[in-house]
Amino acid sequence: MVSPTVELLKSEIPLEQESVVLPQDVTGLVLVDISNGFCTVGAGNLAPREPNSQISEMIKESERLARLFCEKKRPIIGFLDSHHPDKPEEPYPPHCIAGTDEANLVPALRWLENEPNVTIRRKECFDGYLGSTEDDGSNVFVDWVKKNQIKAILVVGICTDICVLDFVCSTLSARNLGFLTPLKDVVVYSRGCATFDVPIQVAKNIKGALVHPQEFMHHVGLYMAKQRGAKIASEVSFDAPKKL
Numbered sequence: 444m445v446s447p448t449v450e451l452l453k454s455e456i457p458l459e460q461e462s463v464v465l466p467q468d469v470t471g472l473v474l475v476d477i478s479n480g481f482c483t484v485g486a487g488n489l490a491p492r493e494p495n496s497q498i499s500e501m502i503k504e505s506e507r508l509a510r511l512f513c514e515k516k517r518p519i520i521g522f523l524d525s526h527h528p529d530k531p532e533e534p535y536p537p538h539c540i541a542g543t544d545e546a547n548l549v550p551a552l553r554w555l556e557n558e559p560n561v562t563i564r565r566k567e568c569f570d571g572y573l574g575s576t577e578d579d580g581s582n583v584f585v586d587w588v589k590k591n592q593i594k595a596i597l598v599v600g601i602c603t604d605i606c607v608l609d610f611v612c613s614t615l616s617a618r619n620l621g622f623l624t625p626l627k628d629v630v631v632y633s634r635g636c637a638t639f640d641v642p643i644q645v646a647k648n649i650k651g652a653l654v655h656p657q658e659f660m661h662h663v664g665l666y667m668a669k670q671r672g673a674k675i676a677s678e679v680s681f682d683a684p685k686k687l
Contacts, residue, residue, distance in 0.1 A: 449658045458666050460677035463630050467681040471593040472512045474521040475571060475600025475607045477505055477552055480538050480545030481524070481639070482601060487545040488536040489639065497657060498601065501637035505599045506551045508635065508679075513558050518591040520584060521548065521555060522574065522600075522610070525565035532568070534653065541565070562587055569606050572613035584614075588623050595628040597679060599635030604664030607636055611668045619672075630674045633665055 479486040482498050491498060512519050524539035525546045526532055539546040546565070548555060555561045564583050566574025575584035587593070596614070600607050611631060617623050640657035641649075669675045 445658065446656075448656070449662065452659055452662060456662075456666055458662060458669065458675060460633055460665075460675045462678045462680070463674055463676040464680050464682055465595050465597060465628075465630065467515060467517070467683065469592060469594040469625075470517065470681070471588070471591060471596050472508055472517065472519045473571070473596050473598045473600070473610070474505060474509065474519065474552070474555075475598065475610055476522060476524050476539075476602070477502065477549055477600050478523050478539060478545065479547055479549055480543075482549045487538050489538040490545075491639065495637075495640065495657075497637040497661065498639075501599065501601060501635055502549055502551050504632065504635040508597065508599065508632075509552060509555060511681075513555075513560060516560050518560055518562070518587065518593065519555065519558070520562045520564060520587050521552075522571035522606070523548065523563060523565050524567075524606070526567055530567065570609040570613050571606065572610055572617065585617070585623060588626050592625055594625050595630060596626065597635075597676075598629065598631045598673075601636065602638040602660075602664070603636040604638055604660045604667070607631065608664045608668055611673050612671050615672045628674060629672070630676050630679065631665065631668050632676045632679055634677070636665070637661065638664060 484491050525541040526539055528540055564575050568574045572584055575582045615629055618626050638661045641655040643654045646652040646654040665675050
């Protein structure tokens with residue numbers, strides 16, 4: 444049941460989604476933080492406390508797309524939060540500590556680690572774009588786009604309004620500045636994204652907790668991504684590869 448607050452939000456800032464057809468031979472898949480620490484029940488401080496339908500659907504859709512991309516041998520990059528214990532990511536409690544199972548892909552996606560078309564990038568910040576920067580100034584994500592001549596990326600993952608949004612905003616700014624040629628389209632698949640749920644009645648009983656209603660913030664995250672220039676897709680399909 445949708446709350447009156449969410450209904451009011453959607454009426455005040457309606458989000459028009461679209462059915463997007465992507466060019467199969469020049470599209471890359473981006474998986475954002477689909478790890479145990481954010482998705483597996485009871486896995487850590489930021490993991491759901493009980494099964495969550497939005498997160499479950501996100502994992503299901505991400506796995507479906509990942510299998511499709513692997514069947515077609517198309518490039519995939521997966522970002523994973525991987526923090527050092529002595530470097531907190533405020534305002535959040537310790538999570539996805541490097542070397543723990545929290546920082547690993549969820550069971551439904553662990554098979555991706557052995558796929559030749561998949562790049563896994565562990566990061567120490569919200570933003571996968573910035574988190575792809577190496578000590579020498581190079582950037583793993585930028586190199587991935589250029590090496591594979593990617594013209595469109597399809598983005599899925601968690602959290603819609605935090606790590607997904609931060610990555611999308613940085614990527615769109617970099618694209619606009621010409622840093623990501625030949626990238627043109629950034630597509631966020633709404634059913635392939637999710638965020639966490641901390642209702643006000645829960646947050647008020649946890650010192651320092653921020654209220655974070657799931658459906659509300661999911662909508663806001665998608666809306667802000669579209670406002671930056673991303674396409675928001677309610678469904679995605681792929682055209683046939685061009686014949687040589």
